Amino acid sequence: VHPVESGGGSVHPGDSLRLSCAASGFTLDFGAIGWFRQAPGKEHEMLGCIDNRDGSTFYENNVKGRFTISSDMPKNTVYLQMNSLEPEDTAVYYCATDADAVCPPATKYEYGYWGQGTQVTVSS
Numbered sequence: 001v002h003p004v005e006s007g008g009g010s011v012h013p014g015d016s017l018r019l020s021c022a023a024s025g026f027t028l029d030f031g032a033i034g035w036f037r038q039a040p041g042k043e044h045e046m047l048g049c050i051d052n053r054d055g056s057t058f059y060e061n062n063v064k065g066r067f068t069i070s071s072d073m074p075k076n077t078v079y080l081q082m083n084s085l086e087p088e089d090t091a092v093y094y095c096a097t098d099a100d101a102v103c104p105p106a107t108k109y110e111y112g113y114w115g116q117g118t119q120v121t122v123s124s
Contacts, residue, residue: 001026001113003033003095008118011085019080019118021095026113028052028071028078031101034111035069035080037091037120044094049103050078058104085122092117 002024011017021033034049048059050069057069068081078095096111105111 001030001097003097003113003115005093005095005115005118008093008120010121010123013086013122013124015085015122016081016083017085017120019082019093019095019120021078021080021115023076023078023097026097028073028076031097031099032103032105032111033071033078033095033097034101034103034105034108035067035078036094036096036108037089038094038117039088039091042091044108045091046104046108047080047093049105051103052078056103082120085120087122087124090120090122092119094118 004022007019032051035047036044038044050057071078094117096114098112
């Protein structure tokens with residue numbers, strides 16, 4: 001089970017970016033898939049999740065309305081569309097999952113399989 005993130009980069013405030021989480025070694029109905037980020041000096045922060053078994057999604061309040069999580073089942077890939085990016089969104093972004101994981105999880109530790117992360121930098 002190996003989630004693989006991609007799509008990070010350097011953008012300006014107000015720009016949009018779409019991150020991908022490719023499911024390697026598992027399918028999107030393995031369990032819920034969550035998106036997280038870690039800014040320098042801070043702990044991992046959950047952004048939201050998707051459960052492809054019932055199509056449900058969840059977003060944390062600080063990204064609701066700006067970020068959208070979606071799935072492409074044939075491509076076995078989950079996306080994080082990020083709009084109106086701000087410098088405060090600068091972080092390493094991760095996707096994570098686990099067998100029969102739920103969305104939202106009680107804690108991020110319910111997701112035991114994490115990708116290597118992709119860097120997003122927002123600056124003028």
